[in-house]
Amino acid sequence: xxxxxxxxxxxxxxxxxxxxxxxxxxxxxxxxxxxxxxxxxxxxxxxxxxxxxxxxxxxxxxxxxxxxxxxxxxxxxxxxxxxxxxxxxxxxxxxxxxxxxxxxxxxxxxxxxxxx
Numbered sequence: 001x002x003x004x005x006x007x008x009x010x011x012x013x014x015x016x017x018x019x020x021x022x023x024x025x026x027x028x029x030x031x032x033x034x035x036x037x038x039x040x041x042x043x044x045x046x047x048x049x050x051x052x053x054x055x056x057x058x059x060x061x062x063x064x065x066x067x068x069x070x071x072x073x074x075x076x077x078x079x080x081x082x083x084x085x086x087x088x089x090x091x092x093x094x095x096x097x098x099x100x101x102x103x104x105x106x107x108x109x110x111x112x113x114x115x116x
Contacts, residue, residue, distance in 0.1 A: 021074040022053050031055065032075040033066055041066075042078050 025031050025045050033041040033055055041064060046054035052067045 015069050018068045018071050018074055021076070022048060022068070025074070025076050030077045032078050033064075033071055034073040034075070035070070036072045 022031075022045070027045055027048070029045050031043065031045050033043075035041075041055055041057055043055045043058040043064070046056045046063055048054075052065050055064045055066065056062075057064050
């Protein structure tokens with residue numbers, strides 16, 4: 001009984017998070033919809049309803065309707081293209097950029113100290 005109650009509480013928290021995240025995105029704003037099975041849809045927010053929202057899919061041009069409780073996560077905006085043609089999430093892109101810049105700075109300090 002406890003596990004069923006815990007699952008219900010967790011799913012309602014996820015539902016509320018998805019609703020809140022969708023409402024933060026303006027109509028026409030870029031977004032990523034992540035489904036529980038890992039599939040991702042990139043596009044622009046078309047319509048916000050009480051139980052669902054609509055995404056104008058960037059790849060196919062179709063209007064896709066998602067129920068809030070069928071979505072794992074929603075991200076505002078989307079990153080550039082990756083080497084294999086997919087989309088890079090903004091968070092991952094920032095982390096990669098920070099690591100690359102940090103590595104270059106470290107190499108510069110090592111090179112400067114070895115010249116002394």
